[in-house]
Amino acid sequence: MRNYFVDSTSVHRYYMSDGSSACAHRSSRPVMPNKKVTTQPMAALTVLIADHSEIFRRGMTRAIQDVQDIDSIWDGEPESAVEVAEALQPDVALVDIGLPHQRGLKVAWQIRMRNPATATIILSPYEDDTQVFQSVKIGASAFSAKDTPAETLLEQIWEVGNGANLISESIQARPRVASQMIQQFESYSLAGIETEKLVSPLTNRESQVLSMISQGHGNKQIAASLGINEQTVKNQMSGIMAKLHANNRTHAVVFALNSGWLDMPSETASAG
Amino acid sequence: MDGWICRQKRRPQDSTPQLDGILMGDLLAHVISRDGLFISGLSASLSDLESFEIFGSSVTAEEAVNSFVKTTPDLLLVDIEIPNLMGARTIAALSDGLPTLPVIDLYDFESDAHVYACLEAGAAACTSKETSAEELGDLVQQVCQGSTPIYSMVTRMPNVAARLAQMLGET
Numbered sequence: 151m152r153n154y155f156v157d158s159t160s161v162h163r164y165y166m167s168d169g170s171s172a173c174a175h176r177s178s179r180p181v182m183p184n185k186k187v188t189t190q191p192m193a194a195l196t197v198l199i200a201d202h203s204e205i206f207r208r209g210m211t212r213a214i215q216d217v218q219d220i221d222s223i224w225d226g227e228p229e230s231a232v233e234v235a236e237a238l239q240p241d242v243a244l245v246d247i248g249l250p251h252q253r254g255l256k257v258a259w260q261i262r263m264r265n266p267a268t269a270t271i272i273l274s275p276y277e278d279d280t281q282v283f284q285s286v287k288i289g290a291s292a293f294s295a296k297d298t299p300a301e302t303l304l305e306q307i308w309e310v311g312n313g314a315n316l317i318s319e320s321i322q323a324r325p326r327v328a329s330q331m332i333q334q335f336e337s338y339s340l341a342g343i344e345t346e347k348l349v350s351p352l353t354n355r356e357s358q359v360l361s362m363i364s365q366g367h368g369n370k371q372i373a374a375s376l377g378i379n380e381q382t383v384k385n386q387m388s389g390i391m392a393k394l395h396a397n398n399r400t401h402a403v404v405f406a407l408n409s410g411w412l413d414m415p416s417e418t419a420s421a422g
Numbered sequence: 423m424d425g426w427i428c429r430q431k432r433r434p435q436d437s438t439p440q441l442d443g444i445l446m447g448d449l450l451a452h453v454i455s456r457d458g459l460f461i462s463g464l465s466a467s468l469s470d471l472e473s474f475e476i477f478g479s480s481v482t483a484e485e486a487v488n489s490f491v492k493t494t495p496d497l498l499l500v501d502i503e504i505p506n507l508m509g510a511r512t513i514a515a516l517s518d519g520l521p522t523l524p525v526i527d528l529y530d531f532e533s534d535a536h537v538y539a540c541l542e543a544g545a546a547a548c549t550s551k552e553t554s555a556e557e558l559g560d561l562v563q564q565v566c567q568g569s570t571p572i573y574s575m576v577t578r579m580p581n582v583a584a585r586l587a588q589m590l591g592e593t
Contacts, residue, residue, distance in 0.1 A: 202552040209463030250531050275530040275551075297456040 194221045195311035198238065200231035200257060201246040201273065206296065210244065213300040220307055228257040229354065235261045240268055241311040245290075247274040247281060259288040260353070269310040271303075279326045285317060286331060292316035351393045352411060359386045361412055364403045449566055450493065453479040454486050454512060455501035455528075460551065464499065467555030471562065483512040487519065494520070497566060501528040501551065510539035517544040524565045528553075534581040540572060541586065547571040 197220055201207050207225040214222040224234050228246055235243055243261050248254035258270040269291040274281050277295045285293040291310035294303055306316055321328050352360065355376075362372045369387075373380040387399065396402035406412040451468075453461050453476055465476045477493065480486040486498070502512050513525050527540045527548035540548040546565045549558065564571055576582050 203460070203463070204554050205463035205467050205551065205558070206457075206460050207463065208466045208555070209457075209459035209461065212462050212466055213459060296459065300459055300462070303459070 194219045195241040195307065196221050196223045196238070197307055197311075198223060198231060198235055198240040198243045198268075199225035200228040200243060200254070200261075201225070202227060202248065203246070206246075209300075210303075213304060214307075217304055220304060220311075228254050231257055232260045232264065232353075235268060236264045239265050242291075242307050243268050243270045244273055244307070245270055247272050247285075249275060252281070252284060255284055255288050256354075258285075258290055262289050263351075269313075271306060271310060279324055279330070282317070282320050282324055283327050283330050286321060286327070287334075290317055293320050352390060352406070356386055356390050356393075357406075357411065359383060360390055360403060360406055363387075363399055364407070364412055449474045449496045450477045451475065451497040451499055451562075452477065452486060452489070452495035453499045453501065454481070454483065455479060455499075456481050457501060460501060464558075468559060468562065470555070471559050474562065483515050486512075486516065490520070495523065497562065498523055498525045499528060500525055500545075510536065510543045510545070513540065513545050514543035524568075526561060526565055534579060534585075537572070537575060537579060538582045538585055541576060541582070545572055548575070 197214060199207050199210050199222060201210070211222045211225055214220050223238055223240055224231075226234070228248060231243065231245065243258065245258040245261070246254045248257075254272065258272060261268055262270055270289070271292040271294055272281070272285040272290045273294055273296050275296050277293070282293050291314070292306050294306060298306075309316055321331060358376065359372055362375065367375070369380050369383045373383045376383075387402075390396070391398070391402050394402050394405045396405055403412065407414065449471075451474065453464060455461050461476070461479045468474055468476065476499075477495070478489050480489055482502075498513075498516065500512055510527070513527060516523065516525065521544075524546040525544070527545045528551045529536055529548060530551055532550060537548060547561050547570065549561055553561070561571060576586060
């Protein structure tokens with residue numbers, strides 16, 4: 151997995167047509183500040199940057215290039231990050247929360263579900279209680295505003311990459327979030343709900359398929375709309391029903407709607 | 423040069439470089455942002471533009487104005503946004519003192535209110551911080567040629583256009 155890096159004195163970063171980039175060689179760089187000097191060679195932490203802003207990604211990549219013990223191995227759009235994280239298994243994933251709909255939370259959750267060893271840091275243009283609360287719910291290791299100084303963010307990457315859970319500090323600093331957490335867990339406990347079920351287990355494509363089913367589309371229409379064949383849609387549907395323990399398509403739709411994993415289909419969409 | 427509102431500085435005229443067929447001198451840009459990583463990314467992303475340089479950054483409008491005493495920029499990139507439309511207010515404040523300074527506002531997510539506020543404040547353009555480096559480079563070029571891309575943006579935002587029409591009707 152670490153064959154991305156060979157001994158080199160320069161960084162070779164390749165920019166793809168979709169704006170993503172990957173690092174092929176490791177640079178010789180200064181060590182992280184405030185870190186204990188050890189005589190044992192340590193593997194650098196590997197970081198994946200999933201952010202909609204190519205400009206922010208470049209800034210983050212630049213900052214990482216300036217430290218020796220952290221390596222950026224991929225950066226690109228959050229939509230591609232789940233698959234990439236599964237292939238590269240980074241130590242840390244930086245994930246843009248994706249305002250206004252907070253779509254990044256689902257990406258971060260899926261990365262965690264598929265790679266339990268990967269720590270996630272949720273990045274947001276600004277901090278508020280709701281975002282911190284949602285980040286806690288998906289099991290993020292840290293929540294950070296994007297205007298956090300680079301040095302601080304690099305420290306956070308280092309900490310969570312080495313097993314720290316910094317989000318607990320965010321909760322301590324926000325009494326309302328702590329209170330929300332307690333209330334939420336009390337209500338789950340009373341209802342006998344497992345917290346693992348709070349976030350949709352469906353992939354983006356499965357959510358798309360289920361959403362179209364909720365709008366009254368048949369397999370053929372869905373296949374044509376998504377540019378896939380009908381058998382693939384059937385396979386997706388089987389996977390959805392298995393994940394949701396649903397008996398049929400309607401049951402799956404109702405279950406997903408009740409769980410908040412699907413938006414209520416609009417009249418226009420249903421008519422179409 | 424018709425429509426060229428960015429001042430040319432420092433570079434002798436005979437060495438003025440070409441950029442996609444457009445004559446450009448050394449264009450100095452200033453960024454107002456709290457986000458150091460974004461500023462670093464901007465600098466890297468716009469470094470492909472020949473003779474374009476982000477020479478300074480500041481966190482507030484006041485800091486920016488103080489720095490302009492030494493060097494007035496040719497272009498201002500403003501990223502001070504949510505939650506209180508601070509970017510637009512900053513643009514308005516700066517426009518009073520530097521009415522010819524073209525401003526590009528960079529926002530985290532688009533809203534009618536934000537675009538209208540930028541329009542009202544006198545921004546030449548506003549665009550998402552998620553815009554690609556290439557698109558931002560194009561926008562910088564357009565603005566430095568005297569264009570105001572925010573007007574064309576309004577035409578695809580009916581609520582903003584309606585509010586503008588209402589405001590014009592009242593005046």
